[in-house]
Amino acid sequence: xxxxxxxxxxxTKVIKREGRVIEALPNAFFKxxxxxxxxxxxxxxxxxxxxxxxxxxxxxxxxxxxxYDDKKGRIVYRLK
Numbered sequence: 001x002x003x004x005x006x007x008x009x010x011x012t013k014v015i016k017r018e019g020r021v022i023e024a025l026p027n028a029f030f031k032x033x034x035x036x037x038x039x040x041x042x043x044x045x046x047x048x049x050x051x052x053x054x055x056x057x058x059x060x061x062x063x064x065x066x067x068y069d070d071k072k073g074r075i076v077y078r079l080k
Contacts (some may be wrong), residue, residue, distance in 0.1 A: 006058070006075065008052075012042075012066065013066070014064050014066065015065045015067060016047065016064055017035065017062075017065060018034070018061070018079065019032040019033055019042075019060070019061055019063055019064055020032065020059070020060055021042070021055055021056070021058065021060070021061060022039075022057060024056070024057055028044040028049060029041060029043050030042045030043070030055060032061060035077065039056070040063070040072060041071060041073075042063055042074070042075045043075065045055070045074050048075065053078055055078060058080075060074045060078070060079040060080075061078055061079060062076055062077035062078075063075055063076070064076050
């Protein structure tokens with residue numbers, strides 16, 4: 001694992017960040033504030049949709065981001 005993330009199957013860098021959901025939007029989109037203060041648009045990953053994991057405002061989440069777009073991210077895990 002590198003300091004900025006880890007390699008996925010497509011050999012592209014993925015940056016994993018923790019954040020807190022501040023608002024739920026339609027179609028499984030969420031406004032997320034990262035621990036460093038940046039606000040991004042997060043969307044649920046396919047596995048979380050399939051398993052019907054519920055995300056509510058105030059939940060801590062793990063977000064995967066690409067280095068190319070710092071305003072969007074995929075929510076991959078709900079932290080406890």
